[in-house]
Amino acid sequence: MSRLIELPTRADARGALTFIEGGRHIPFPLARIFLIYGVAPGYDRGHHAHRRCRQVVIAMSGAVTVAIEDGSTSSRVRLDSPMTGLLIEPMEWHTLEDFAPGTACLVLASQRYDEADYIRDHDAFRREVARDARAGPQAQR
Amino acid sequence: MSRLIELPTRADARGALTFIEGGRHIPFPLARIFLIYGVAPGYDRGHHAHRRCRQVVIAMSGAVTVAIEDGSTSSRVRLDSPMTGLLIEPMEWHTLEDFAPGTACLVLASQRYDEADYIRDHDAFRREVARDARAGPQAQR
Numbered sequence: 001m002s003r004l005i006e007l008p009t010r011a012d013a014r015g016a017l018t019f020i021e022g023g024r025h026i027p028f029p030l031a032r033i034f035l036i037y038g039v040a041p042g043y044d045r046g047h048h049a050h051r052r053c054r055q056v057v058i059a060m061s062g063a064v065t066v067a068i069e070d071g072s073t074s075s076r077v078r079l080d081s082p083m084t085g086l087l088i089e090p091m092e093w094h095t096l097e098d099f100a101p102g103t104a105c106l107v108l109a110s111q112r113y114d115e116a117d118y119i120r121d122h123d124a125f126r127r128e129v130a131r132d133a134r135a136g137p138q139a140q141r
Numbered sequence: 142m143s144r145l146i147e148l149p150t151r152a153d154a155r156g157a158l159t160f161i162e163g164g165r166h167i168p169f170p171l172a173r174i175f176l177i178y179g180v181a182p183g184y185d186r187g188h189h190a191h192r193r194c195r196q197v198v199i200a201m202s203g204a205v206t207v208a209i210e211d212g213s214t215s216s217r218v219r220l221d222s223p224m225t226g227l228l229i230e231p232m233e234w235h236t237l238e239d240f241a242p243g244t245a246c247l248v249l250a251s252q253r254y255d256e257a258d259y260i261r262d263h264d265a266f267r268r269e270v271a272r273d274a275r276a277g278p279q280a281q282r
Binding site for chain 1: 152154155156157158159160161162163165171172173174175176177178179180181184186199201202203223240243245247249253254
């Protein structure tokens with residue numbers, strides 16, 4: 001289930017430094033990162049779920065709202081600090097919304113890019129969630 | 142020797158996405174990342190060299206100048222786009238300067254944190270560079 005992660009940070013009058021080692025400060029090795037920026041007003045990003053990939057989203061500058069739905073519950077989290085990351089687990093449909101002007105997001109991912117890992121159709125996502133729920137926890141990813 | 146790396150980017154009217162896989166789009170696995178932000182006007186960061194750690198510096202928002210010195214040559218590069226990273230090699234003394242207001246820097250590192258990998262004294266750095274040069278390329282890291 002998604003959750004916030006406080007990232008280790010050293011801040012003083014000169015500025016702030018946040019550091020992240022894969023497998024230590026986040027619960028997976030760093031296979032891939034991506035940067036989202038220059039998002040035009042009114043546009044969203046995301047609109048998909050991953051079958052295996054885990055991710056941590058960090059607002060490096062500006063602010064963004066992450067909407068998450070796991071098939072039974074939904075949540076919305078506003079991110080506005082590099083000191084806090086949002087862990088998104090597999091099979092959590094997520095959308096990045098309400099980007100403040102100038103926002104730059106950093107996303108850390110546990111897997112290299114694999115298009116087969118993406119579920120981009122919301123109906124297909126709900127069918128996979130329902131199938132996993134019927135199969136029971138042992139069968140889940 | 143330090144060099145700029147163009148990072149793969151997909152940009153359209155909705156916004157931009159830059160992605161980086163360790164060992165693929167940069168020449169090392171992603172062991173650690175750190176975020177530098179909130180730097181007060183007139184302050185610099187860095188002022189050290191690494192013995193083994195390789196790094197890529199990216200200006201996620203704003204702009205920063207990276208000054209590099211390898212013992213024989215020096216260079217200065219202004220970074221102002223998430224689409225371009227600056228590779229800094231071991232035994233390159235580096236300083237991050239002239240932060241534009243609101244700048245957020247992302248640094249990708251090849252090694253986990255190890256204080257023994259840092260050379261924080263400039264005279265000691267010059268002595269190690271001179272010793273390496275005398276030992277010849279085979280003996281270098």
